[in-house]
Amino acid sequence: MRQLALALGERSYNIYIDSGILTNASLIQPYCSGENVLILSNETVAPLYIEALSKAFPDKTVYHYLLPDGEQYKNLEHFSAVIDFLIENGFRRNDTLVALGGGVVGDLGGFVAASYQRGMGFIQVPTTVLAQVDSSVGGKTGVNHALGKNMIGAFYQPKAVFIDTDTLKSLPDKEYYSGFAEIIKYAILGSEPVKSLLFANIQSINLRKDEILVELIYHSCHKKAEVVALDEKEQGNRALLNLGHTFGHAIERLTFYKAYLHGEAVAIGMMMAFNLSVAKKLISPEIVAQYRELMLALNLPVSLSRSISVAEMLDTMKLDKKNTSDKYRLVVPKGEKCILIEQERSAILMESIEKQLLV
Numbered sequence: 339m340r341q342l343a344l345a346l347g348e349r350s351y352n353i354y355i356d357s358g359i360l361t362n363a364s365l366i367q368p369y370c371s372g373e374n375v376l377i378l379s380n381e382t383v384a385p386l387y388i389e390a391l392s393k394a395f396p397d398k399t400v401y402h403y404l405l406p407d408g409e410q411y412k413n414l415e416h417f418s419a420v421i422d423f424l425i426e427n428g429f430r431r432n433d434t435l436v437a438l439g440g441g442v443v444g445d446l447g448g449f450v451a452a453s454y455q456r457g458m459g460f461i462q463v464p465t466t467v468l469a470q471v472d473s474s475v476g477g478k479t480g481v482n483h484a485l486g487k488n489m490i491g492a493f494y495q496p497k498a499v500f501i502d503t504d505t506l507k508s509l510p511d512k513e514y515y516s517g518f519a520e521i522i523k524y525a526i527l528g529s530e531p532v533k534s535l536l537f538a539n540i541q542s543i544n545l546r547k548d549e550i551l552v553e554l555i556y557h558s559c560h561k562k563a564e565v566v567a568l569d570e571k572e573q574g575n576r577a578l579l580n581l582g583h584t585f586g587h588a589i590e591r592l593t594f595y596k597a598y599l600h601g602e603a604v605a606i607g608m609m610m611a612f613n614l615s616v617a618k619k620l621i622s623p624e625i626v627a628q629y630r631e632l633m634l635a636l637n638l639p640v641s642l643s644r645s646i647s648v649a650e651m652l653d654t655m656k657l658d659k660k661n662t663s664d665k666y667r668l669v670v671p672k673g674e675k676c677i678l679i680e681q682e683r684s685a686i687l688m689e690s691i692e693k694q695l696l697v
């Protein structure tokens with residue numbers, strides 16, 4: 339088993355990575371407070387793993403709540419429905435919500451846990467690549483608003499994260515590769531282990547070899563934990579974890595969360611950020627070409643359908659939570675790392691988006 343800690347004072351917690359960890363009752367149970375456990379999952383994941391996970395809580399009364407499957411259900415309506423369920427079943431503040439699924443279940447479940455009676459116990463059991471390397475770690479929880487992505491939410495840390503790499507075996511290809519966009523993000527942000535593991539192991543990744551996945555998950559969580567430990571509530575450098583997201587979130591919103599998975603939108607967004615970096619002479623086109631090849635080798639899209647216009651992108655990006663003025667606050671690669679810049683609505687920004695629109 340691999341293990342690492344996210345150091346946040348009294349909110350510190352461990353992240354455990356192992357194949358089959360889902361059924362490790364002696365490891366999981368101690369993190370679970372109260373008499374009642376709600377395992378929140380969705381209609382796709384529950385039939386695969388909810389019974390096995392339920393056995394990890396032999397001394398508790400275990401309830402199940404299943405969301406419909408899809409990013410479009412990460413909203414206040416479904417948040418509210420889970421809260422109703424908790425009240426109707428007499429859940430108390432010291433009871434525990436366990437999120438079993440991808441980032442959608444984890445984000446919505448975390449926000450429910452943060453809000454129910456001002457905060458109940460919360461455990462993450464992520465089952466997608468994306469959730470195992472990113473969304474289950476760091477405490478960003480929330481839901482989307484019709485006008486913008488993750489507009490409503492809270493910072494709320496789990497008590498522990500249990501990553502079972504066996505669950506990745508049932509993940510459809512498209513979902514599997516989508517998670518690699520966030521892993522590539524850590525490489526661009528400067529994680530040397532993630533970068534070398536990625537470029538040297540395409541074949542093993544395509545074969546879903548457990549050894550390489552465990553290493554990639556460990557080093558991705560390590561990079562994220564390092565950033566979050568220094569800036570839990572995104573007052574500074576945590577914003578770097580948003581590389582590609584200002585563009586990506588606009589793409590998701592403009593396609594009604596249906597055309598591109600989160601990771602796919604972020605991959606296209608990272609290409610747009612790269613274009614801006616090249617235009618500003620912060621990075622060489624050769625490095626950008628290497629990452630473009632990497633994204634293509636991992637079946638990620640690098641360009642966007644023309645049904646979205648540059649003007650729509652720029653209008654939607656105005657709602658981004660990082661913005662503090664009329665300018666866009668964007669993360670851009672610079673050499674082997676990334677920086678945050680303030681950018682006006684200008685020709686080079688428009689061209690950076692335009693370049694990734696399909697001809």
Ligand SMILES: NC(=O)c1ccc[n+]([C@@H]2O[C@H](COP(=O)([O-])OP(=O)(O)OC[C@H]3O[C@@H](n4cnc5c(N)ncnc54)[C@H](O)[C@@H]3O)[C@@H](O)[C@H]2O)c1
Nearest residue numbers: 382440441442465466468469472473478505508509513600
């Ligand atoms: N909180 C954060 O820090 C953070 C970070 C990154 C992304 N996110 C959010 O995460 C969401 C994306 O997460 P995601 O990519 O995991 O998407 P997702 O939760 O929609 O899961 C992807 C798909 O895979 C299915 N699935 C999940 N696990 C499976 C398994 N083991 N086997 C078979 N199918 C399985 C799901 O039912 C779904 O259809 C977005 O809402 C994004 O905004 C949050």
Ligand SMILES: O=C(O)C(=O)C[C@@H](O)[C@H](O)[C@H](O)COP(=O)(O)O
Nearest residue numbers: 472476478487488576579580583659
């Ligand atoms: O943890 C973070 O910080 C991130 O930005 C991670 C992102 O990958 C993730 O998609 C996050 O949900 C984006 O948050 P937002 O604050 O831009 O909505």
Ligand SMILES: [Zn+2]
Nearest residue numbers: 520583600604
């Ligand atoms: Zn993301």
